Amino acid sequence: MTLKQRWQELMANQPLKRKLYGIIFGSDTRLGRMFDIVLMICIIVSILITIFDSLFTNPWIVGSLVVLEYLLTAFFTFEYLARLYCSPNPRDYVFSFFGIVDLVSILPMYLGWLLPGARFMIALRSIRLIRVFRVFKLFSFLEEGYLLMESIRQSFKKIFVFFLFVVIMVICLGTIMYAVESGQPGTQFTSIPTSIYWAIVTMTTVGYGDIIPVTAVGRFFASIVMLLGYTIVAVPTGIVSASMVSVQTRKKIRKEKLDKDELNGEK
C-alpha cells in the first residue's frame, strides 16, 4: 500500500471522522470539552504574546516568544485543516463566520513572511474569543447577544441616515472653523482636513485638546459645536433604546401568545 492510498483510506475513514468531529466541533464529550479549553487557552496566550511582545527587548525572551508563536500558529493550522477534514460540509464551514475568522487567525503569520505589516493582523485572533460562550455553555449569553444584534440590525438604517448627517455636519463645521481660525498667528487649524478632524474630536466629546480655538469668535463657535454634539449624542442612543424596547415587547407578546395557545390547547 502506497502512502497515497493510506491517506485516501484515512480521509474516507468515517468513524475516525465522526469521532474527530465530536472532539473539535462538539463539546459534550470529555475530550471535546478538553479540546475546547486547550484551544481557548492557546488563543488567549497567542493574543497576550501579540500584545506584550513589543515590550520586551531581552533577546532570549523575544526568541522564545517567537518560537511559541510559531508553535501556536502550527497548532491553529492543524486545527483548521482538521475542521476542514471532519466537517460534513467543508464548503459551508469555510464560508461561515467562524470559518473565515479561523482562517484569518492563521494567515498573518504566513503572510508576515511576504508583507511585513500583515503581522499585526494577528490581533484579529481576538475575535475567536467569542467562542468562550460555547465552551462554557453560556448559551443564554449568546441569546442575549443575538437580541442585541437584532436591535442594532433593526436600527441600522436609522443609524446610517444619522451618520450621513454627521458627516455632512462635520464637513460644514470644520470648514467654517477653518475660515474663522486659520488667519490667527500660531493657530492649530492649519488645513481643512485638520479642522474636520477637530470637529469630529469635539462633537464626539472626546476632546483631546491638541487642536483648540484661541480667538473669541472661534471659542463661541466651538461652544455651539459642543452643545450641538451634546444634543446629537442623544440621537443614536434614542434609536437603540427605542429599538430595544420594541424588540423586548415583541418577544414578550409572542411568549404570552404561546402561553395562551398552550392553555387553550389543554382545555
Next chain:
Amino acid sequence: MTLKQRWQELMANQPLKRKLYGIIFGSDTRLGRMFDIVLMICIIVSILITIFDSLFTNPWIVGSLVVLEYLLTAFFTFEYLARLYCSPNPRDYVFSFFGIVDLVSILPMYLGWLLPGARFMIALRSIRLIRVFRVFKLFSFLEEGYLLMESIRQSFKKIFVFFLFVVIMVICLGTIMYAVESGQPGTQFTSIPTSIYWAIVTMTTVGYGDIIPVTAVGRFFASIVMLLGYTIVAVPTGIVSASMVSVQTRKKIRKEKLDKDELNGEK
C-alpha cells in the same frame, strides 16, 4: 429668425422640456439615472477639492484644482438653470429645500470674487449628498430619516426649554468659577467669557484641558460641575428616546388598526 426668437421657441418647446425634466428630476430612465450618478460624482469631487485643496503647495496641482473647481461650478450653474427651465413650477423649486441648497452650492464661487471669506461656503455643497438616497433608490432609508426628523421635531420644544436651562446654568457656573479661580497666580480663568467657555467644555464632557482649575476649591467646584453635566447629559437622551418610543408605538398601532379594518372589510 433672430437669436431671440430661437431662444423663445426653445423655452416653449414642451417635448424637450418634458424630456429634460425626466433626465434631471427623474431617475427611472437610463439617462436620468446616469445624470444622477454623474452629478453625485461631481458633488463628491467638488467636496474633496474643497477639503484637500489647502494641503497642496505645488503650483501645478493647485492650478489644475482651481480649473477643475471652475468647471464643476459651471456644470452646477448649468444644472441649476436647467432645473429652473424644465421644472413645471420654477417658483416652487427655487424656494424648496433642495432649491435653496442647489443655489447655495453655486453661489460661493461667484461671491468669492467679491468676498474672500465666501469661498468656504463651498462646504455647504456637502448638503447635496442627501440626494444619495434618491439616486440609489434607498427610499426606506429616507422614510427612517423622516421618522428621525419627526421624533426630533416632536421633542423640539422640550429640547429648547432644556437649552435655555443649560445656557442659564453655564452663565452662573462660569461666573462662580471666575470668582473662585481668577485671583490665583498663573490662572487660566482670565475673564468671565473664558470661564463660561470652560463651563461649556466641561459640562458637555469634551474636556480639552486648555483651561483647568488649580486651587482645591476650584477643583471641588469643577467636580460638582462635571457630576451635574453627567446627569444632565441624560436629559436630551431621555427626551429623544421617549419620543422615539412614542412615535414607534403610534406607527405600530396605526398599522395594526389598518390590518384589522382590512380584515373586517374582507368579511
Next chain:
Amino acid sequence: MTLKQRWQELMANQPLKRKLYGIIFGSDTRLGRMFDIVLMICIIVSILITIFDSLFTNPWIVGSLVVLEYLLTAFFTFEYLARLYCSPNPRDYVFSFFGIVDLVSILPMYLGWLLPGARFMIALRSIRLIRVFRVFKLFSFLEEGYLLMESIRQSFKKIFVFFLFVVIMVICLGTIMYAVESGQPGTQFTSIPTSIYWAIVTMTTVGYGDIIPVTAVGRFFASIVMLLGYTIVAVPTGIVSASMVSVQTRKKIRKEKLDKDELNGEK
C-alpha cells in the same frame, strides 16, 4: 396734607394698584406687554455687561458700563418694590420662586459695597430669563418644561441613590489609584483628593489630561475606571428615559380616558 399722608393715600389707591398690577404682572394689555419686553431687554443687557465687563480696560467704557449697571439695578429695585406694592398678597410673592429670584438679582450690587465677592452673584440674574416664555406667550413650552421637571422630580430618588454610589466609588477608585501611582517619579497623583478629582474627571469622560497615569499598572487600572464610567453613564440616562416614557404614557392614558368619558356623556 403731609407727605406721609399722601404716601398712605397712594398706597391705598386701589385703581392705581390694579392698573399697575396689570402692567407689571399681566401681559394682556399693550402697556403690560411693553413693560415685559423692556424688562427682558434690561435683563439681557445686564447679563451681557456682567459677562463682558472683564474684557474691557479702556476707562471710558468701564466707566459707562458701571453707570449703566447702576441704572439697571435702580430700575430692577424699583420694579421689585412695585411688584411688592401692587401684588394682592405681597408675602406670597416674596417667598415665591420668582420673588426670590427677583430679590437675588438686585441684592449683589448693594452687597458689592460690603462684600467684594458678592458682585459675581449678578450672574444669578440670568435665571430671570425663564420669564421669556411668559413674555412671548410660549405656554406650550412651559408645559413641556413642567413635564421635564415632573420626569426629573419622579426620578430624583433613583438619581440620589445613584449619586451616593458614584461618590463611594470615586473615593475607593481614587484612593486605589493613589496607592498605585503615588510612588512614581514625576507623578501627578500627589494626594488622595487629587486622585479622587482624577477619578471624577475620568469617570464622567471629561478627561482634561492634566493628571494622567504613567505606569503600566496605573494605565490598566485607569482603563477599567473608564470602561466602568462608560457603563455607568448609562444609568441616569436609563432612569430619565424610563421616567419620561412612563410620564408620557400616563398623560396619554389620562387623555384617552377623558375623551372616552366625553363620548359616553354625549350618548
Next chain:
Amino acid sequence: MTLKQRWQELMANQPLKRKLYGIIFGSDTRLGRMFDIVLMICIIVSILITIFDSLFTNPWIVGSLVVLEYLLTAFFTFEYLARLYCSPNPRDYVFSFFGIVDLVSILPMYLGWLLPGARFMIALRSIRLIRVFRVFKLFSFLEEGYLLMESIRQSFKKIFVFFLFVVIMVICLGTIMYAVESGQPGTQFTSIPTSIYWAIVTMTTVGYGDIIPVTAVGRFFASIVMLLGYTIVAVPTGIVSASMVSVQTRKKIRKEKLDKDELNGEK
C-alpha cells in the same frame, strides 16, 4: 466567681443581648437612633481623615490624626464584636453583605502593620455610607435602589456580551493604530499595550490627549474609532433604558392586578 465565669454569664445574658441588639441593629429606640448617628459621624470622620491626611505635613496635626484613626478603628472593632455578640445568628451576619463590609473596614489598620499598602483599603469604609438610608429611615430610597439593582442585574448578561465585544474591538483597533503610527518620528504609540490604552481612552470619549495620532492616516483612522465609540456608547444606555422600562411596566401591572383582585374580593 472567676473572671472567666463572669464572662460566660455575660455572654449568656439574654436581656442584655436583646437590649444591645436593639441599640446596634435597630433604630426605633432613642438609644438605637443615637448609636446610628454617632456611627455615621465616625464613618464620615474616618473617611475624611483618610482623604485629607496626605495634605498635612505639620507633625502635630499628622500625629493627632493618627491617634484619631486608632481610636476610630478601636471603636469600629468594638462595634463589630458587639454585632457578632448580640446578633441572633452570628454566622449569617458575618457572611452578609454588611458583615463583610464591616470586617473590611476594620482590617486595613491591623493589616497596615504587616503590609504597608493595605492602609489604603481604609477607603473601603466609604461603602458603609450606604447605611445612611437606614439611619434616616429613607426606605423608599432603598426601594428605588433595589429597582436600580434589579434593572442592572437583569441586563447583566447583555452588558457582559457587550463588554467582551468592546475588549475584542479595542485589541483590534489598538493593534491597527500601532501598525499605522509606530513608524513615525516622535510618535506616542510606543507599544501595542499603549495603543490599546489609547483605543480605550478614545472610545470611551475620555480623550486625555496624552497619546494622539499625528499622521493623516492615523487621524483618519482615529476619526472612525471616535465615531464608532460614539455609536457604541448608545448600546449599554439602550440596554439599561429598555430594562428599566420593562421593570417599571411589570411593577405597574402587578400593582394593577393586586388592586383588581382586591376589588373583586370586596364584591
